[in-house]
Amino acid sequence: MIFEGILGYLQNHIDIDYSLWITWCLFPLLITFLLPLFIVFLLYMTACMLYLKRRHWENIKATLQVGDKWEAARKSVGALWDTHGYIWHGYEIEGIENLPDDGAALIIYYHGAIPIDLYYLLAKILLVKDRLIHTVADHFLFKIPGFSIIAECMKVIPGTVQSCSGILKEGNMLAISPGGVYEAQFSHHYTLMWKKRLGFAKVALDAKVPVVPMFTENVREAFRTVSTGRRLFLKLYAKFKFPFAPIYGGFPVKMITHLGKPIPYDPGITPEQLQAKVATAIEDLINKHQRKPSNIFYALLERIPKFRKKHL
Known part of the structure; x- marks a missing residue:
């Protein structure tokens, strides 16, 4: 009886067609904020895969005869991200x-709202050149559950200055974004924000x-940060050093990472x-x-x- 009463009330007082219209209008907005969660899902899937590799290392070692306990795990993770980049963004590297x-190089890149292009680059270089690019990440990421095992495996x-220099002196490649989270949150028009x-x-x-300059085409069309309330988010970031500006997107736009000519040591x-x-080199890549x-x-x-064309 109660259910029938509720149903009768809904039928008499709510316009079903209007409700469907509202749902249809709000659905794209809902999706744009849900898609970034898919990237979080992939990161946690990565963590789960690495936990599996670590837990069953002895069996993997016996089967694959790999010297590095993380090598098989890295290749599996690399295959996952490379496939995602190829399907969702038609990802390429120029x-x-x-x-x-072989040998060392420092990669300096522009930081998108989510550095998904860096994930794709790491995967591609791992699979194509069989080299791992070490990366520098913001301190707050290391407080997120599950990130520590990703950092351990992928050398994040x-x-x-001392630790980064040491990595390069050992002959490794290292990727750094001078703008970091600040640039990710507040650079809405591809402006370098290095202070x-x-x-x-x-x-x-x-x-x-x-130094190798790097920029990824359309990285801010894939994911964006909300610009409304910028002053508030700036104050919160300055105080807590944490990204408060909401991220939306996940759009399957074309993404091409452009690696400029190396700037030799002088x-x-x-x-x-x-x-x-270096800033001029990256700005040239952006403008081009x-x-x-x-x-x-x-x-x-x-x-x-x-529809592809150069933007001169």
Whole structure:
């Protein structure tokens, strides 16, 4: 009786067609905020895969005869992310020859709302060149449950000048975004937001390695941060050093990572001069390859080859 009464009330007082119309209108908005959760899902899937590899290492070692306990796990994770990039974003790399087949190099990249392009790059280089790129991440990530095992396997560190320089001196490649979370949250128009950060320049000069500039086309059309309430989010970030601006998106736009010509080590250059040189190189990549003003619709169209063009 109670159910019938409720049903009768709904039928008499609610316009079903209107409710369906509202649902239809709000559905795209709902989806744009839910899609970023898929990236979180992939990260936790990565953690789960790595836990499985660590738990059953002895069996894996006996089966695959791998010397490094993480090697099989890395290749599995790399295959997962490379496949996702290929299907969802038609991901490509231009200038892959600018990364060395052996020896050290420092990769400096523009930070999108979510650095999904970096994940794809790590996977591709691991599979194509059989090399692991070490990366520097913000401190808050290491407090997230499940991230520690990803960091252990994929060589992700908080990063100091000394530790980063040591990694490069050992002949490894290292990726750093000078803008970090600040750039990810508040750079809405592909503007570099490095402030006066010189750490990466000091690292490159101390380790005596070349710097490879990197930019990924349409990275901010894939995921964006909400610009409304920018002042509030800036104040919160300044106080807590945590990204509070909501992220939305997950759009399957075309993504191409552009790796510029290496900037060779120059013993006569200062950190300030090197920072300016690298910033100019990345800005040149942005101006050459990124459509401005940025547009999600055109970024989606660029999945079709005939709509691809250079943005001079």
